[in-house]
Amino acid sequence: MAVRSPAGPPPGARGTASVPLLVAGLVVAAACLVPLGYVVWSATDQPPGEAVDFLVRPRIGELLWNTTRLLVAGTLLSVALGVGAAWLVERTDVPGGRLWHGVMCAPLAVPAFVNGYAWVSTTHAVQSFPGAVLVMSLSYYPLVYLPTVAALRRLDPSLEEVAASLGHGPWTSFLRIVLPAISPAVLGGALLVGLHLLAEYGALQLLNYPTLTTAILQQYASAFNGPAATLLAGVLVVFCLLLLGLELALRGRRRRSRVGGGASRAATQVQLGRRAPAAAAGLGVLALLALAVPLVSLGRWLLRGASTSLDLGALATAAGTTVGLAVVGGAIATVAALPVAWLAVRHRGWLSTVIERFTYTASAMPGIVVGLALVTVSIRSVPALYQTVVLLLLGYVVLFLPRAVVSVRSTLELAPPVLDDVARSLGCSGPQATVRVTLPLVAPGLAASVALVSLAVSTELTATLLLSPTGTTTLATGFWQDASAVAYGAAAPYALTLVVLSVPATWLLGRMTLGRSA
Amino acid sequence: MTALRVDGVSLSYGDRPVLRGVDLTVESGVTAVLGSSGCGKTTLLRVVAGFLKPAAGTVTVAGTAMVSRGRTVPPRRRGIGYVPQEGALFPHLDVAANIGFGLLRSERRGSVVAEMLELVELPADLAHRHPHQLSGGQQQRVALARALAPRPALVLLDEPFSSLDAGLREETGRAVTRAVRASGAAGILVTHDQGEALSLADQVAVMDGGRFRQVATPAEVYLSPADPVVASFIGHATLVGGVVTAGAPGSATSPLGVVALRDHHAPGAVRIAVRSEQVQLVSDDDPAHGARVRVLDVSFFGHDATVRVRVEETGDLLTARTPSGTIPEVGSIARARVVGPAVAFAPDDQTPS
Numbered sequence: 122m123a124v125r126s127p128a129g130p131p132p133g134a135r136g137t138a139s140v141p142l143l144v145a146g147l148v149v150a151a152a153c154l155v156p157l158g159y160v161v162w163s164a165t166d167q168p169p170g171e172a173v174d175f176l177v178r179p180r181i182g183e184l185l186w187n188t189t190r191l192l193v194a195g196t197l198l199s200v201a202l203g204v205g206a207a208w209l210v211e212r213t214d215v216p217g218g219r220l221w222h223g224v225m226c227a228p229l230a231v232p233a234f235v236n237g238y239a240w241v242s243t244t245h246a247v248q249s250f251p252g253a254v255l256v257m258s259l260s261y262y263p264l265v266y267l268p269t270v271a272a273l274r275r276l277d278p279s280l281e282e283v284a285a286s287l288g289h290g291p292w293t294s295f296l297r298i299v300l301p302a303i304s305p306a307v308l309g310g311a312l313l314v315g316l317h318l319l320a321e322y323g324a325l326q327l328l329n330y331p332t333l334t335t336a337i338l339q340q341y342a343s344a345f346n347g348p349a350a351t352l353l354a355g356v357l358v359v360f361c362l363l364l365l366g367l368e369l370a371l372r373g374r375r376r377r378s379r380v381g382g383g384a385s386r387a388a389t390q391v392q393l394g395r396r397a398p399a400a401a402a403g404l405g406v407l408a409l410l411a412l413a414v415p416l417v418s419l420g421r422w423l424l425r426g427a428s429t430s431l432d433l434g435a436l437a438t439a440a441g442t443t444v445g446l447a448v449v450g451g452a453i454a455t456v457a458a459l460p461v462a463w464l465a466v467r468h469r470g471w472l473s474t475v476i477e478r479f480t481y482t483a484s485a486m487p488g489i490v491v492g493l494a495l496v497t498v499s500i501r502s503v504p505a506l507y508q509t510v511v512l513l514l515l516g517y518v519v520l521f522l523p524r525a526v527v528s529v530r531s532t533l534e535l536a537p538p539v540l541d542d543v544a545r546s547l548g549c550s551g552p553q554a555t556v557r558v559t560l561p562l563v564a565p566g567l568a569a570s571v572a573l574v575s576l577a578v579s580t581e582l583t584a585t586l587l588l589s590p591t592g593t594t595t596l597a598t599g600f601w602q603d604a605s606a607v608a609y610g611a612a613a614p615y616a617l618t619l620v621v622l623s624v625p626a627t628w629l630l631g632r633m634t635l636g637r638s639a
Numbered sequence: 640m641t642a643l644r645v646d647g648v649s650l651s652y653g654d655r656p657v658l659r660g661v662d663l664t665v666e667s668g669v670t671a672v673l674g675s676s677g678c679g680k681t682t683l684l685r686v687v688a689g690f691l692k693p694a695a696g697t698v699t700v701a702g703t704a705m706v707s708r709g710r711t712v713p714p715r716r717r718g719i720g721y722v723p724q725e726g727a728l729f730p731h732l733d734v735a736a737n738i739g740f741g742l743l744r745s746e747r748r749g750s751v752v753a754e755m756l757e758l759v760e761l762p763a764d765l766a767h768r769h770p771h772q773l774s775g776g777q778q779q780r781v782a783l784a785r786a787l788a789p790r791p792a793l794v795l796l797d798e799p800f801s802s803l804d805a806g807l808r809e810e811t812g813r814a815v816t817r818a819v820r821a822s823g824a825a826g827i828l829v830t831h832d833q834g835e836a837l838s839l840a841d842q843v844a845v846m847d848g849g850r851f852r853q854v855a856t857p858a859e860v861y862l863s864p865a866d867p868v869v870a871s872f873i874g875h876a877t878l879v880g881g882v883v884t885a886g887a888p889g890s891a892t893s894p895l896g897v898v899a900l901r902d903h904h905a906p907g908a909v910r911i912a913v914r915s916e917q918v919q920l921v922s923d924d925d926p927a928h929g930a931r932v933r934v935l936d937v938s939f940f941g942h943d944a945t946v947r948v949r950v951e952e953t954g955d956l957l958t959a960r961t962p963s964g965t966i967p968e969v970g971s972i973a974r975a976r977v978v979g980p981a982v983a984f985a986p987d988d989q990t991p992s
Binding site: 535537539540542543544545546547548549550557558561562 | 688689690713714715716717718719720721723724727729730731740741785786789
């Protein structure tokens, strides 16, 4: 079996991929297909009559309505906040300038379920539809903000200069030139927000806002009702696929290419003039709601809880378990991403593309579906794996492999094959070229990949609740035990540790967006 | 010793032949492999370097067989310098470490790096800069220094100047070929720029459709092109029909009047390759001189101008290079004649594709 493009090697593509590389790629792709396969299989496995009876109940209609309106309103508000903040920070002379960039990224360091806990423990007013939309948007708007800042930064400033020369003011040129040009990035961010909203369990459970995802876990945990949970999971996956299809359809007709080369210049900034204080105040309010409220609330509960029940030993054990799982999970995901990314970068062809796409299907699978799939598959076919750390790690790898593939892929592109050619012409064997050229170039990127996946693992709640062996407590599950039992003070130390652990990844993402190497 | 000998090298991508039995001999000096994109020149370079394995043929470098009877020497054992497009310096290494990359550990500490920097005419204090701190031209020179440091008998340059802007390209081109000659290595310069090939190389190999059409000195390739394809590719000659009569084998009658030919031809039809600098435009007053032409457009360059005209009688399009003082008006009628001897080909000679 060999990967080869039909028209002969285009520049940069190289010969045939070796069989072990392809086998490794196929194994990784197959593992990523387990959740989707499980959903499809269980949908065909149910007696159709019972499934229809279950799905037409009014309770399910209510869940669908709740999920849909949260999805629409939360995504819209996140896009408005993210794009507005990105434009103010990147393209105007707002007082404070680039300092705002760090502040705007920072809410990413507060996991959504921690944010939900902070708000609920401050005011019960957020246990409503508007409250859920607000809290979720405050957690997820950075997912729109970051790609939008990156796109604004890459945008050729002469486009706006041309618009100005054709008589457009800043506002019309934003609407007619800038917004269409950055729309793929905004759409990509909106898709991420949508997928996160569909997958969110912890925050929405605390906000007492029932959606498909919270219902699945309730069915599973309280009634051990496998078929019902599986049916709902199927509906959830349909939601995710619809979202992916919608994004693809909206983006499909837009082609954004940059004409001409040359070094890009920094864009001239829009002068806000008298509106500057209002703009700064707007960013300030956003920062207050997204960052100050959770941190102050956390601090308050920390002070209040410290006197009563701080079990340092339990916290340290949970932190140790979390860091261990995170590092091992990050390393495995990065190693699994290597053959996939290597095939995609060095051996372009239909099979490489298929393998890469398969690994991305998991990014549309909520943690709860991945968890349910692995639980079901392991109980049915490999019972020895059920309730083991191996299964938990497998779940993390399937969930977060897309992040690893993206960073490993972009780092492999830093080491083009021509450098290998030069090294070989200077007397290096293949392995020597890898050690002397490729490895030094990709090592920082691999480290970043391990770090990104590790940090995602350390704050993952839903899949951990489903997959972790009995008696294994991570920071997220430890937090959850207390927070879901309204023991807010006891949960605070776990929440704080989670936030602290998330800071490095957030910093890394913020820096990467500004176009410096990670 | 012959630096490079390529015999009958063929290679296909899938069922598309890219090299069809290529022969090339390079004794010493710089040889330019000139051709339009897709003609197979970069593929040939990669075969010589060892990155591609030909389906047939032999490659011999400085007397050592690199490809013969199915046995190929891997690139790392060939001792051939390689300078890819845009230099491809190792981004994680500074200039000194880049230049020393192909040397033994013991040699890296010696004076080689300084010698190589001097050879490519770069200041010694660049040694500890990183590639991203260098200009495009400097990067190319460091890439050449890196390729020359292990003292190869042959160095391959793959369109090394195409990413540089016009002014820098000429200066860097001269410096690079000077350094190649000074190092004693033979150089192969792959390029699609005929000005670059003619001005920098000692030998020009014109490639088209996977084989060489002519391998000769720059002057010979320009003045005595081997066939109409070479003639129209190099110097953009226009091919005009003409007739040689029995009594006068050294000239031909054409719509542009009687044209002197560089070589004698048998009587009959010929095609004459007319270069723009041979076409002289005169005013319409003098019917004895040349053909009536209509001026289509003028490109003014300052030192001269290029005028495109259409021959009224035949509809042929011609390009004339005229001094900037005597430029006709667009749309006006002038007369065109050919000055000096031109190259002619038999009518069945291969037509330009």
